[in-house]
Amino acid sequence: MRRMLIVGAGQSGLQLALGLQAQGYEVTLMSNRTADEIRVGRVMSTQCMFHTALQHERDLEINFWEEQAPRIQGLGVSVAGPVTPLGHPRLVDWVGELDGCAQSVDQRLKMAGWMDAFERRGGRLVIHGATVSDLNFLAERYDLLLVAAGKGELGSLFGRDATRSPYTSPQRALAVAYVHGLAPRLEHPDLEAVRCNLVPDVGELYVMPALTASGRADILFWEAIPGGPADVFEGVTDPSEHLALTLELMEWFTPWEYGRATRVELTDAGGTLSGRYTPTVRDPIGRLPGGGLVLGVADVVVTNDPLTGQGSNSAAKCAASYLASIVEHGDRPFDEAWMRRTFARFWATARHVTKWTNAMLAPPPDHIVRLLGAAGQLPAVAHRFANGFDDPADFENFFYEPDKTAAYLEEAEAAGAAEVAEDAEDAEDGGTDAADVGDAIDTASEAAEQVG
Numbered sequence: 001m002r003r004m005l006i007v008g009a010g011q012s013g014l015q016l017a018l019g020l021q022a023q024g025y026e027v028t029l030m031s032n033r034t035a036d037e038i039r040v041g042r043v044m045s046t047q048c049m050f051h052t053a054l055q056h057e058r059d060l061e062i063n064f065w066e067e068q069a070p071r072i073q074g075l076g077v078s079v080a081g082p083v084t085p086l087g088h089p090r091l092v093d094w095v096g097e098l099d100g101c102a103q104s105v106d107q108r109l110k111m112a113g114w115m116d117a118f119e120r121r122g123g124r125l126v127i128h129g130a131t132v133s134d135l136n137f138l139a140e141r142y143d144l145l146l147v148a149a150g151k152g153e154l155g156s157l158f159g160r161d162a163t164r165s166p167y168t169s170p171q172r173a174l175a176v177a178y179v180h181g182l183a184p185r186l187e188h189p190d191l192e193a194v195r196c197n198l199v200p201d202v203g204e205l206y207v208m209p210a211l212t213a214s215g216r217a218d219i220l221f222w223e224a225i226p227g228g229p230a231d232v233f234e235g236v237t238d239p240s241e242h243l244a245l246t247l248e249l250m251e252w253f254t255p256w257e258y259g260r261a262t263r264v265e266l267t268d269a270g271g272t273l274s275g276r277y278t279p280t281v282r283d284p285i286g287r288l289p290g291g292g293l294v295l296g297v298a299d300v301v302v303t304n305d306p307l308t309g310q311g312s313n314s315a316a317k318c319a320a321s322y323l324a325s326i327v328e329h330g331d332r333p334f335d336e337a338w339m340r341r342t343f344a345r346f347w348a349t350a351r352h353v354t355k356w357t358n359a360m361l362a363p364p365p366d367h368i369v370r371l372l373g374a375a376g377q378l379p380a381v382a383h384r385f386a387n388g389f390d391d392p393a394d395f396e397n398f399f400y401e402p403d404k405t406a407a408y409l410e411e412a413e414a415a416g417a418a419e420v421a422e423d424a425e426d427a428e429d430g431g432t433d434a435a436d437v438g439d440a441i442d443t444a445s446e447a448a449e450q451v452g
Contacts, residue, residue: 008149051100096386157286
């Protein structure tokens with residue numbers, strides 16, 4: 001029986017541990033905290049997992065919270081316009097339907113539950129903050145060492161890949177609050193949806209339904225441009241002050257979201273989180289002092305800003321990809337060539353996430369402004385953009401290049417006009433003129449361009 005050591009008990013480390021365990025491997029998992037410490041600790045993330053990532057959990061039968069978590073059926077975008085005496089108006093607002101439901105489960109709940117399941121199934125759980133010297137000592141005792149926790153000393157094992165890492169400093173200051181008491185969106189009160197609110201020169205506010213230990217909750221998540229008016233959370237340690245600042249920013253910059261948040265309260269004393277980090281891609285292989293090799297997992301080697309909500313999704317996809325590579329390799333040595341092939345297999349998916357996230361961190365060019373405006377008039381465009389969160393590879397086809405965006409919008413506008421014309425033929429009063437579709441798109445785009 002082949003022996004595996006995994007350092008890190010997050011989405012990727014635990015999912016991979018449980019997957020290897022199910023395949024008959026002898027797995028040791030190292031975590032710097034117990035399950036109980038995680039349960040009562042501070043929130044760790046703003047995870048929203050989409051269909052493909054969730055299916056990896058279903059395949060392993062570890063989707064324990066599927067029935068309790070809110071079924072997220074849509075993803076919406078709002079764009080704030082220039083400031084007025086009354087604050088920021090909304091220039092763009094739409095929601096696209098997801099092909100498969102998404103969900104968000106508080107990682108305190110999920111990781112603690114998975115750790116318990118791993119132990120129940122016979123896995124060896126070691127509570128210890130691993131160091132480089134620990135791994136150097138253990139290297140000869142295991143067939144493969146995988147590092148799924150990159151903070152602190154272990155992160156130094158994996159050098160920065162400058163060719164894939166355009167940023168050298170944090171591009172957003174992050175602030176999270178888990179709350180109870182948020183009212184539904186008036187535009188779709190019966191539809192659970194993630195809402196992305198873009199505020200030019202300020203940042204983004206995400207609002208997403210979630211499940212936490214105390215039941216259904218919502219996550220309020222500011223992504224503030226460093227040094228901008230929403231970058232106000234550094235040094236704030238009091239949870240009540242954190243929530244008050246969150247709401248103050250919402251009231252001024254996203255009043256349409258603040259209107260449903262006037263009665264919210266924190267889910268618990270650990271329901272806030274703030275910080276910032278630099279998006280970075282690293283060499284996937286770490287070299288130990290004694291010559292042993294370790295393979296980095298998920299965000300240890302591909303760290304993206306949470307702006308596009310891909311962290312847990314990429315972690316789940318990495319764990320599934322690595323699991324397949326390990327099983328397919330059989331009894332052969334896990335040498336450097338295999339490690340590079342294994343990472344390359346994951347990078348084939350992860351590169352799309354990195355490209356899209358880095359693009360979204362920059363001010364939107366004109367063709368993206370037009371795309372977001374058109375989505376408010378053409379449900380097919382809203383649908384495609386929303387489902388890109390599940391499959392970011394599709395953005396290659398219509399997002400990055402102005403010519404591809406223009407061609408796609410022309411095609412979508414023609415299809416929309418044809419649909420309107422067909423409906424009009426069936427209406428006794430003649431219905432809406434199909435040409436109105438194009439006019440509406442132009443109007444929405446002109447409004448959206450005001451944010452530039």
